Amino acid sequence: MIKDPQMTLKTDTLHFDRSKQILYYKYSGTIKDSINTLTSNTGKYSLQNNKFQAISDVVLINPDYILNSNHLDYYTNDGKAFLYGSSTISSDDNFIYCEKGFYDTKQNISHFTRNARIEYDDREIKADSLFYNRNTGFASATKNITITDTLNHSVLKGNYAEYFEKLDSAYVIGRALAITNTNKDSLFIHGDTLLVTGDPKNRIIRAYHHVKFFKSDMSGKCDSIHSNQRTGLTQMFKNPVLWSNQSQITGDTIQLISNIETDKLDSLKVLQNAFIINKDSIGFNQIKGRNLLGKFDENDLRFVHIIGNSEVIHFVRNEDNSLIGIEKTTCSEIHFVLKDGAIQNAKFITQPDGETYPPSKLPENVRKLRGFQWREDEKPLTKEDIFKLDEK
Known part of the structure; x- marks a missing residue:
């Protein structure tokens, strides 16, 4: 056994290289300082720089965690440890794995690289580089980041x-992407900045600036989005556009309400300047009004209620899909039934004013309602498209 003011070293057989001022053992040893207890199969201790090098089955026991490694360099004067090879740190709060890293056992500050990951009860963080402060519960990750929420x-x-960690919140930039599995499908959301806050039962996802999202049956674009997973309410702000089936939907604010039990879309609200456009072979079916309430059936928008200053342009076709005429009507409120984005049935409420014109009697310049804007070129067609910046 060797003692000095900073540490105690115990082993069955201890060798001393006087010229190099190095103590070493070949068959199991233990070193203790004021904070940690470290054991390994083989090891050596430099008296000159207070460096202890432990090799094979290395275990460092701290009051807050247990560190395991194949190779660890530990400095007894400042409590700093350098990890090489497959290494783990286990505690009540989390589990850490890396293949190269640094841990300041006195300050509880660490940096990990090479297949680094931190596992919590319901979340895992992977990255090329991970910084972690155990005292504050703060972690930062750089390059090839994946944060998995196993509960949601x-x-x-x-x-x-x-x-x-203490706020259960994450902030992501740099090709930021949120992927949520809903009803055996995946929703991909991209924005310049992603912010996820709240515990698993009250999780909120926010995306800011150049926001786009893609799902197999729906896509959209806006400046910012706010999605509450507890209530199922997703809100799109600032020049939002939503593509559902064959319909383009716009307005000042778009709200999507999902059934939190089934993860299916339940209803839709478009507040102020609501506008739905559906492309016909020779023009555009259009529904416009102050506000819009919609109802989904199997994620397909089927029922629409336009409230206030309602207007419609509808290319009316018979069962053979032959064009009968072009309907143009205004009304205070209109109820629609849609199929594949096209108007199947309409009910006009309170003094409708309009008629159905033969195509030759309705000039091209009046076949679009005021505020018409066809934004098909902005529509993400694949999950990769959400990263594309639109041309100005």
Whole structure:
């Protein structure tokens, strides 16, 4: 046994290289300082720089965690440890794995690389580089980041992220992407910045600037989006556009309400300047009004109620899909039944004013309602398209 003011070293057989001032053992040893107890199969201790090098079955026991590694360099004067090879750190709060890293056992600050990951009860963070402060519960990640929420079946990706353990919140930038599994389908959301807050039962996803999302049966675009997974309410702000089936839907604010039990879309609200456009072979079917209420059936928009200043242009066709005429009507309120985005049935409420014109009697310049804007070129067609910046 060897003692000095900073540590105690115990082993069955201890060798001393006087010229190099190195103590070493070949068959199991234990070193203790004021904080940690470290054991390994073989090891050596440099008296000159207070460096202890432990090799094979290395275990460092701290009051807050247990560290296991194949190779660890530990400095007894400042409590700093350098990890090489497959290494783990286990605690009540989390589990850490890396294949190269640094841990300041006195300050509880660490940095991990090479297949680094931190696992929590319901979340896992992977990245090329991970910084972690155990005292504050703060972690930052750089490059090839994946944050997996195992409880809500969602994933965050990006090139830089910050995670606040005590707030259960994450911030992601750099090709930021949120993936949420809904009803055996995946929703992909991209924005310049992603912010996820709240505990698993009250999780909120926010995306800011150049926001686009894609799902197999729906896509959209806006400047910012707010999605509450507890209530099922998703809100789109600032020049939002939603593509559902064959319909383009716009307005000042768009709200989507999902059934939280089935993960299917339940209803839709478009507040102020509501506008639905559906492309016909020779023009555009259009529904416009102050506000819009909609109802989904199997994620397909089927029922629409336009409230206030309602207007419609509808290319009326018979069962053979032959054009009968072009209907143009205004009304205070209109109820529609849609099929594949096209008007199947309409009910006009309170003094409708309009008629159905033969195509030759309705000039091209009046076949579009005021505020018409066809934005098909902005529509994401694949999950990769959400990263494309639209041309100005």
